[in-house]
Amino acid sequence: MQLTSIWRIVGVMKHALNQKPNYEKELRKAGVRITRPRRIIIDILTSTEDHPDAMKIFHRAIEIDDSISLSTVYRTMNLLEEMGAIHRHAFNGGPSRFEQAHGEHHDHLIDIDTGAVVEFKSDKIEKLQEEIAKSLGYDIVHHRLELYGRKTRHSS
Amino acid sequence: MQLTSIWRIVGVMKHALNQKPNYEKELRKAGVRITRPRRIIIDILTSTEDHPDAMKIFHRAIEIDDSISLSTVYRTMNLLEEMGAIHRHAFNGGPSRFEQAHGEHHDHLIDIDTGAVVEFKSDKIEKLQEEIAKSLGYDIVHHRLELYGRKTRHSS
DNA sequence: TTACCAGTTGAGAATCTTTGCAACTGACGT
DNA sequence: ACGTCAGTTGCAAAGATTCTCAACTGGTAA
Known part of the structure; x- marks a missing residue:
């Protein structure tokens, strides 16, 4: 599972740190x-x-x-x-x-077939959200981002 | 209310077009x-x-x-x-x-004080979502993005 | 440590939402 | 038009969540 600079799987950190906030x-x-x-x-x-x-x-x-x-x-x-x-x-x-x-905010990708939840976080998306809210005259207090998806089918 | 290339207020379109899908x-x-x-x-x-x-x-x-x-x-x-x-x-x-x-997908900004809902859409955010899902091995079927905010206080 | 009081709790009623099932009805083929 | 049948419906009952209110209890200040 590869990590890029724009997001990372928080679930991984969670187990690595393994400390309750x-x-x-x-x-x-x-x-x-x-x-x-x-x-x-x-x-x-x-x-x-x-x-x-x-x-x-x-x-x-x-x-x-x-x-x-x-x-x-x-x-x-x-x-x-x-x-x-x-x-x-x-x-x-x-x-x-x-x-x-887990102390830190993160978003979710939900597998619509199994209900499995993958946690992730994208600073880029959060930054865009701030921008949008600001131009609408609002300060964001919190947000919810949920992607509902299905495992990609590879050439069958 | 100004429109930029990264987002636009769908609510405006809604009244402008005024046609049921x-x-x-x-x-x-x-x-x-x-x-x-x-x-x-x-x-x-x-x-x-x-x-x-x-x-x-x-x-x-x-x-x-x-x-x-x-x-x-x-x-x-x-x-x-x-x-x-x-x-x-x-x-x-x-x-x-x-x-x-209204036929088109859009996201929501909810005023936590009044419950008012502003609809908006950001192609950039949607693109980032696709990217993230893909690297997690998923295809997005649909998503939900809700920003909860409060009107910005101007110098009082 | 004690008294105070705004915030919290437990219990049960009220409200909101989903479900099981037998009867019904769109959409499709004839 | 007509029959067929999987998908829908209405109803009642179950399940999920919030609300009401009198009793209780943390945190604060004396």
Whole structure:
């Protein structure tokens, strides 16, 4: 898998660095209260490699503290998404699934046949986005870029 | 509002041209059956300027044919979204709202304070997307780019 | 360490969206 | 025109997500 200067596969870095960002500190700095349910949910998200949906997160959470409610899971997912700490994916009508943002922003390429997600990042695209927003009179707070594709068929 | 070569505001074109794309023909060509409910829903979408949610579309639809069901509205919205004929927007937890794609693909800048949507298109960004997908071994089927921003504050 | 209070939670109701299935209907060939 | 059948539909039920509100609890300041 080759890397060029305009983008790189963040998934690679993720495993290479293998260190959890300190979300607690970050969130606190942003004025978010760190409660017991939130700490547990964040722990679950930072220590998994898959893309669980709300119900799955809920089940893992009540194993640690069975007083946590599903509402809180949903509320926390929305909060973390707004804070940019996690990303949400939705495949053909199914429930939303989440993954941590690994501290760094990145975009997604979704395989429409398998649902597999490849993470990548392009500074060039981000720069163009800034340009566009500026000329429309806006400052970008965050963005979402999802490419939906299918594996290239080589001469069959 | 100035236009440059890298992007243009599609919303402007929309009003300037003011002509409905012939979705029926397009969809038929793509192998989609044009049923009575679908025709009605498409008519509603192509003749409105706002961004109605499923319930609103449903109510407008049953005024024309009261046998149409809400499920069909939802199913049709999903179908049209997959076909690229409409776009879906979701603001802070509320129900999804839809708008026709005006035949041409375009991206969105969403004002996080007001929910206002500005449509734009950048060929440069699309080209970069193609490049990235190709080097990851994929062909892009469609994509979604949403910028979330806030009006730039000028020297106050 | 304590009291305070705005922000958060749990529980369940409400809302939004998808699904299963039997009945129905476009599109196509005759 | 007519029959056929895969694709659609309406309905009801299930599933997913948000909301309401009284009770609770982090963070802050005395």
